[in-house]
Amino acid sequence: MTALGVAAAVASGERTARSVAEDCLDRIGEGDGEIGAFNLVLAEEALADADRVDAALDRGEPVGPLAGVPVALKDNLCTRGIPTTCSSRMLEGWRPPYSATVVERLRAAGAVIVGKTNLDEFAMGSSTENSAFGPTRNPRDTSRVPGGSSGGSAAAVAAGFAALALGSDTGGSIRQPAALCGVVGMKPTYGRVSRYGLIAFASSLDQIGPFGATVADAAACYQAIAGHDPLDSTSLDRPQEPVEGALADGVDGLRVGVLAELCGGGPRQETGRTGNDGPAAGGVEGVADDVLSRVQDAAEALEQAGADVRTVSVPSAVLGLSAYYLIAPAEASSNLARYDGVRYGLRVDAANAAEMNVATRTAGFGAEVKRRIMLGTYALSAGYYDAFYGKALRVRTLMLQEFAAVYEDVDVLLCPTAPTTAFELGAKTADPLLMYLNDVCTIPSNLTGHPAISVPFGRGDDGLPVGVQVMGPALSERLILKVAAALERAAPGDGNAP
Amino acid sequence: MSGAATGRETALDDGWELVVGLEVHVELSTATKLFCACANRFGDEPNTNVCPVCLGLPGSLPVVNAAAVDFAMRLGRALGCEVRPAVFARKNYFYPDMPKDYQISQYDQPTNIDGRLKLPDGHVVGIERAHIEEDTGKTTHVGGGGRIHDADYALVDYNRAGVPLVEIVSRPDIRTAEQARAFVRELRAILLSIGVSDARMEEGSMRVDANVSVRPTGSDELRTRCEIKNLSSLRSLGRAITFEARRHVDLWSSGERPRQETRHWDEAGGRTTPGRSKEDAEDYRYFQDPDLVPLAPSAETVAAIDAALPPLPAARRAELVAAGAGAVPASDAALLVERDQDGLVLAAISAGADPGLTVTRVANDLAVEDWSKVTPDGLASLVALEASGRVTATQAKQILADIVESGETPEAISERRGFQAMAGHDLAVTVDQVIASNPDEWRRFCSGDDADRKKLAGFFIGQVMRATKGRADGAAVNRLLQQLTHGPTSD
Numbered sequence: 001m002t003a004l005g006v007a008a009a010v011a012s013g014e015r016t017a018r019s020v021a022e023d024c025l026d027r028i029g030e031g032d033g034e035i036g037a038f039n040l041v042l043a044e045e046a047l048a049d050a051d052r053v054d055a056a057l058d059r060g061e062p063v064g065p066l067a068g069v070p071v072a073l074k075d076n077l078c079t080r081g082i083p084t085t086c087s088s089r090m091l092e093g094w095r096p097p098y099s100a101t102v103v104e105r106l107r108a109a110g111a112v113i114v115g116k117t118n119l120d121e122f123a124m125g126s127s128t129e130n131s132a133f134g135p136t137r138n139p140r141d142t143s144r145v146p147g148g149s150s151g152g153s154a155a156a157v158a159a160g161f162a163a164l165a166l167g168s169d170t171g172g173s174i175r176q177p178a179a180l181c182g183v184v185g186m187k188p189t190y191g192r193v194s195r196y197g198l199i200a201f202a203s204s205l206d207q208i209g210p211f212g213a214t215v216a217d218a219a220a221c222y223q224a225i226a227g228h229d230p231l232d233s234t235s236l237d238r239p240q241e242p243v244e245g246a247l248a249d250g251v252d253g254l255r256v257g258v259l260a261e262l263c264g265g266g267p268r269q270e271t272g273r274t275g276n277d278g279p280a281a282g283g284v285e286g287v288a289d290d291v292l293s294r295v296q297d298a299a300e301a302l303e304q305a306g307a308d309v310r311t312v313s314v315p316s317a318v319l320g321l322s323a324y325y326l327i328a329p330a331e332a333s334s335n336l337a338r339y340d341g342v343r344y345g346l347r348v349d350a351a352n353a354a355e356m357n358v359a360t361r362t363a364g365f366g367a368e369v370k371r372r373i374m375l376g377t378y379a380l381s382a383g384y385y386d387a388f389y390g391k392a393l394r395v396r397t398l399m400l401q402e403f404a405a406v407y408e409d410v411d412v413l414l415c416p417t418a419p420t421t422a423f424e425l426g427a428k429t430a431d432p433l434l435m436y437l438n439d440v441c442t443i444p445s446n447l448t449g450h451p452a453i454s455v456p457f458g459r460g461d462d463g464l465p466v467g468v469q470v471m472g473p474a475l476s477e478r479l480i481l482k483v484a485a486a487l488e489r490a491a492p493g494d495g496n497a498p
Numbered sequence: 499m500s501g502a503a504t505g506r507e508t509a510l511d512d513g514w515e516l517v518v519g520l521e522v523h524v525e526l527s528t529a530t531k532l533f534c535a536c537a538n539r540f541g542d543e544p545n546t547n548v549c550p551v552c553l554g555l556p557g558s559l560p561v562v563n564a565a566a567v568d569f570a571m572r573l574g575r576a577l578g579c580e581v582r583p584a585v586f587a588r589k590n591y592f593y594p595d596m597p598k599d600y601q602i603s604q605y606d607q608p609t610n611i612d613g614r615l616k617l618p619d620g621h622v623v624g625i626e627r628a629h630i631e632e633d634t635g636k637t638t639h640v641g642g643g644g645r646i647h648d649a650d651y652a653l654v655d656y657n658r659a660g661v662p663l664v665e666i667v668s669r670p671d672i673r674t675a676e677q678a679r680a681f682v683r684e685l686r687a688i689l690l691s692i693g694v695s696d697a698r699m700e701e702g703s704m705r706v707d708a709n710v711s712v713r714p715t716g717s718d719e720l721r722t723r724c725e726i727k728n729l730s731s732l733r734s735l736g737r738a739i740t741f742e743a744r745r746h747v748d749l750w751s752s753g754e755r756p757r758q759e760t761r762h763w764d765e766a767g768g769r770t771t772p773g774r775s776k777e778d779a780e781d782y783r784y785f786q787d788p789d790l791v792p793l794a795p796s797a798e799t800v801a802a803i804d805a806a807l808p809p810l811p812a813a814r815r816a817e818l819v820a821a822g823a824g825a826v827p828a829s830d831a832a833l834l835v836e837r838d839q840d841g842l843v844l845a846a847i848s849a850g851a852d853p854g855l856t857v858t859r860v861a862n863d864l865a866v867e868d869w870s871k872v873t874p875d876g877l878a879s880l881v882a883l884e885a886s887g888r889v890t891a892t893q894a895k896q897i898l899a900d901i902v903e904s905g906e907t908p909e910a911i912s913e914r915r916g917f918q919a920m921a922g923h924d925l926a927v928t929v930d931q932v933i934a935s936n937p938d939e940w941r942r943f944c945s946g947d948d949a950d951r952k953k954l955a956g957f958f959i960g961q962v963m964r965a966t967k968g969r970a971d972g973a974a975v976n977r978l979l980q981q982l983t984h985g986p987t988s989d
Contacts, residue, residue: 076557077557078556078557084556084557086556091556094556096550096555096556096557097550097555098550098555098557098558100557195559196557196558196559197557197558198557199556199557200556200557200789202788203788203789204788230561231559231561232559232561233559233560233561233562233789233790233791234788234789234790234791330785331785331788333590333783334588334590334600334783334785337590337592337598337599337600338554338556338597338598338599340592340594340599342594342654343553343554343555343597344555344556353594353652354592357592377783380590380783380784380785381781381783382781382783385783385785389785
């Protein structure tokens with residue numbers, strides 16, 4: 001049952017929130033041993049939350065739009081009094097004294113929090129294999145990864161352990177696992193959803209967003225968590241129109257650009273480029289043919305629905321990956337400095353404070369986190385700043401300009417979410433650069449701060465789900481949700497449903 | 499040059515000139531901290547004014563306190579700075595009392611740049627910048643030797659973490675140790691005048707570092723400097739600069755050169771000791787803090803700050819001196835402005851009080867925390883009583899102390915205490931009795947030279963005061979003594 005279906009059934013009294021929660025906890029109990037989506041299942045808390053919803057309904061009090069809907073939270077979202085680990089030894093057992101704004105908003109909407117989901121440590125990774133507590137497996141094929149870093153949240157929704165889940169997306173960490181697990185995942189405009197209580201990876205890129213089995217579910221979840229928050233200085237204080245109403249609208253006349261650089265090649269020959277430019281003429285490499293075919297199918301589906309589809313070029317899109325792997329580690333190196341063993345989390349004792357700090361960080365962080373802290377420290381260092389971090393910031397500015405220009409010509413952009421379908425566990429763990437390439441199509445939206453959504457559209461040659469990505473300009477959530485809904489309606493038959 | 503070196507602490511060997519720039523950290527006296535709603539209060543129980551934000555807990559985010567920015571801009575304008583759009587940056591380094599292991603500060607785009615501070619002697623010191631940053635927590639080393647290297651353990655109090663600071667960086671325009679102290683004194687007076695800080699060096703709400711170098715007199719080069727830390731008083735500041743300058747002169751004179759380094763002032767030993775050198779200085783990896791948005795004060799905001807800026811200490815001192823028409827010394831004017839009593843004195847003077855006597859009474863006898871019950875009219879009445887000889891100086895001081903307590907009128911206090919200056923016949927009788935009791939002294943008084951007479955006049959006045967329990971007016975006694983040796987004067 002979809003989240004909106006659950007909410008309607010609970011609100012109408014057809015089901016109790018408690019029975020929904022019990023079913024959900026049963027499914028987790030039966031299935032999560034194999035999947036490993038959760039770091040922590042909040043059985044007691046979920047039942048108590050559900051009982052409160054039922055009691056409110058009994059008293060005839062108004063309940064929120066997500067009344068009784070089971071929601072899973074990525075375990076980098078602070079929950080008051082409940083362990084929040086970032087899947088790191090560093091924070092094992094730490095209980096925040098406060099809840100993230102999004103958690104408060106979900107509760108206010110009547111949602112029932114069922115657990116905290118696994119992630120790549122501190123959200124650094126694309127497969128959820130970098131978790132200190134073991135990997136999560138893809139419910140579509142348990143020999144495969146669920147993607148990452150929000151792999152636990154994507155898997156929880158794909159497996160039916162929760163109707164909705166929250167993730168965080170710094171370089172694709174919602175959209176890529178959504179694609180690999182065959183669910184819908186959206187990264188809203190930077191600043192649309194408060195980051196207060198999201199444990200930071202890269203502050204200028206991090207954004208919380210929803211997972212749902214359907215576009216409408218994801219839209220409802222987004223609606224519940226979005227909006228200005230005075231506790232986050234980067235939160236946007238801008239009016240927000242309801243998104244649900246737009247989903248049924250068609251795409252007739254909408255201008256859709258297929259983004260050439262992220263679809264296997266550079267600008268088309270007719271734009272004047274010569275063959276000598278080759279693939280390096282602009283296109284990112286490594287996007288699989290079956291994924292490209294599904295994107296092509298999606299473009300055709302939109303065209304048939306009345307959209308005006310054309311191929312467009314954003315040359316700097318291919319620079320995104322390099323810029324990202326300087327900016328994100330640079331910010332991370334600073335954000336993760338506070339894990340020093342002094343105030344909370346892990347402490348490994350040593351002769352003095354400085355040595356304790358080193359011992360704690362050596363023991364507490366995994367290899368990928370250490371790699372990025374070192375990368376970022378280097379990129380910000382005196383004598384290297386201009387060549388690395390400074391240059392990456394200039395690329396970011398260039399990308400903003402080029403995307404702004406392309407949005408003069410088209411309303412939304414279409415491209416793959418991930419270069420491939422879900423890959424085998426262990427397939428890329430030995431080669432960090434290969435792993436980083438997973439994010440090549442999702443990173444541009446983080447660097448520009450624009451919203452983007454991944455929606456399942458058919459399957460790859462291996463029978464696993466393919467996600468296509470719809471990107472739009474700042475604050476265009478309503479628009480990209482509408483396009484995603486159109487794609488969902490047009491998607492080939494068999495089963496995005498969990 | 500104006501403000502040339504005076505006093506022994508500033509004397510350098512011939513041919514050398516002192517070059518000093520100061521970095522002054524000032525805690526702003528806002529109600530709450532820079533990035534959260536915790537109380538900004540000194541002296542509370544450790545770790546009681548803390549929250550997820552100022553403890554740097556995972557997931558917390560800073561939100562800038564508009565009042566702190568306003569205070570900082572006010573200070574900038576008082577120092578004649580240009581107030582500019584600014585961004586917050588992170589200064590990254592590990593230290594246990596810094597919750598996030600980075601300090602939010604301003605780096606290449608500070609709020610205030612290019613100001614100046616004019617010392618009372620007229621010397622002008624340029625202000626390079628005055629930027630906003632957050633304070634750290636406070637570490638106490640416990641056990642062992644109680645010092646950083648031999649303590650058993652350390653305790654950290656985060657009440658101070660996140661308290662708003664402004665760091666004022668002067669240009670290297672200071673040429674004597676006395677100028678350095680005058681700079682800090684004048685800056686403190688400005689801070690108090692505009693109400694942005696209590697600026698107490700002893701409580702650490704004002705902390706001074708000095709960058710010291712020397713150069714051959716007449717040169718405009720800037721030679722290797724050392725940054726002197728741990729200067730907890732004006733006295734330390736002056737001594738440390740003098741010591742360090744001599745050390746540099748000695749090094750240069752013997753063909754060596756100072757190393758660029760941080761040095762610590764050892765107050766007990768009267769010397770500076772080496773700290774971190776430039777080679778092992780930290781790389782702070784500054785970058786714009788992505789959790790905060792740039793500050794962009796509008797021209798209207800800056801204009802409103804200018805319009806609301808109260809008179810600055812220099813102007814207040816000048817007004818007081820002018821109102822005194824020669825009767826108010828500059829040192830008293832500075833003192834009264836520092837104590838914020840110049841307004842009271844000016845009001846009393848315009849109510850008709852004698853300027854010199856008013857300033858003397860307030861400067862000498864109103865050094866109290868709470869003088870809110872002293873009104874200009876009350877002060878003027880008191881000064882009038884004393885000036886007319888109806889009460890003595892001693893009685894006037896008592897009355898002022900009573901006003902501070904009770905707020906009664908001077909007339910009521912005088913009556914209640916039975917004060918009135920003893921005069922006329924009663925006083926003459928008492929003086930005669932005292933002379934009769936001290937014949938030797940009287941003989942020496944009558945025959946002595948000027949110095950003896952002056953000394954013995956003091957003796958007799960003291961005896962009369964004792965006999966009258968302070969009700970006599972010393973000046974009147976002195977007049978009687980002179981009359982008795984020389985015979986009645988013509989008036």
